[in-house]
Amino acid sequence: VPRVKRGVTKHARHKKILKAAKGYQASSGRNYKWAKEALMHAWSHAYRHRRQRKGDFRRLWIIRIGAACRQHDTNYSQFMHGLTAAGIEIDRKMLADMAVRDPAAFERLVALAKTD
Amino acid sequence: MASKLSHSIGTHTRLWYLIDARHQVVGRLASMVALLLQGKNKPIYHPSVDTGDHVVVINTGHAVLTGSKWDKKLYRHHTGYPGGLKEIVAKQLHQKNPTMILRRAINGMLPKNLQRKHRMRRLHLYPDSAHSHALNITHQLPGPCPVFKTLSDYSSEEITSFPDIVTRISHL
Numbered sequence A: 001v002p003r004v005k006r007g008v009t010k011h012a013r014h015k016k017i018l019k020a021a022k023g024y025q026a027s028s029g030r031n032y033k034w035a036k037e038a039l040m041h042a043w044s045h046a047y048r049h050r051r052q053r054k055g056d057f058r059r060l061w062i063i064r065i066g067a068a069c070r071q072h073d074t075n076y077s078q079f080m081h082g083l084t085a086a087g088i089e090i091d092r093k094m095l096a097d098m099a100v101r102d103p104a105a106f107e108r109l110v111a112l113a114k115t116d
Numbered sequence B: 001m002a003s004k005l006s007h008s009i010g011t012h013t014r015l016w017y018l019i020d021a022r023h024q025v026v027g028r029l030a031s032m033v034a035l036l037l038q039g040k041n042k043p044i045y046h047p048s049v050d051t052g053d054h055v056v057v058i059n060t061g062h063a064v065l066t067g068s069k070w071d072k073k074l075y076r077h078h079t080g081y082p083g084g085l086k087e088i089v090a091k092q093l094h095q096k097n098p099t100m101i102l103r104r105a106i107n108g109m110l111p112k113n114l115q116r117k118h119r120m121r122r123l124h125l126y127p128d129s130a131h132s133h134a135l136n137i138t139h140q141l142p143g144p145c146p147v148f149k150t151l152s153d154y155s156s157e158e159i160t161s162f163p164d165i166v167t168r169i170s171h172l
Helices: A006-018 A032-070 A077-084 A092-101 A103-114 B026-038 B090-096 B100-109 B115-121 B157-163 B167-171
Strands: B016-019 B056-057 B074-078 B085-089 B124-125 B137-143
Touching: A006 A032, A032 A077, A032 A092, A032 A103, A032 B137, A077 A103, A092 A103, B016 B026, B026 B056, B026 B100, B026 B115, B074 B100, B085 B090, B090 B100, B100 B115, B100 B124, B115 B124
Parallel strands: B016 B056, B016 B137, B056 B124
Antiparallel strands: B074 B085
């Protein structure tokens, strides 16, 4: 096998990593070894948090829906029970959005949930 | 039609709430105030933004602790030196500073993060009914505990016209 010098390929691999670590503090944004370390943590966090994001948002929506319900004399649990009893399947994301942007419609939903 | 037309000036500003702590149980009042300071009563709540409001609590000197807590509840801290555990009973702490009990209760009920200090700065406690925020107050809220009428709150006609239950039962 002819003699191979590793500079070009190594440089290409390192450049890829350093580009992904742009904006990182101190050596992690400049030094290949530190950047690789920081990126491994970053990718692991991102993997985990992409799954947690779904639960995080649902929790936020529930807090917001609960706050909006309490402005209308009910609470989150009674409201959701009333919605399922009335056959309304609007999801929490839309309910939270309506609570902020379309409170008149949200009030109609609260009234629907309160009827038997 | 989703729009921001329903938003008013009050949607995104910090409101000022006034609460009278007379005859209110400390813990129940503190949990209500903590929710207001966090802004968790607002549909625009977000944990990364401080959506809380200002809360002015007056008459903290007349707040209530149930049971024998005035004599038995201990507030402890350690000075860092050996043998430096300081304990003070609720009654003595209240005499020293009538706002401390409620302040410690609310402080303990807020989430322990960097926003806690800012939220506590928006809490204004006064031992009596005098406070300096009259121009800022937007709403007055009732406390969480119902305030009962004492005998002196009833007029003499109501007392005399109250149905006589005792003598009717005693003949049985």
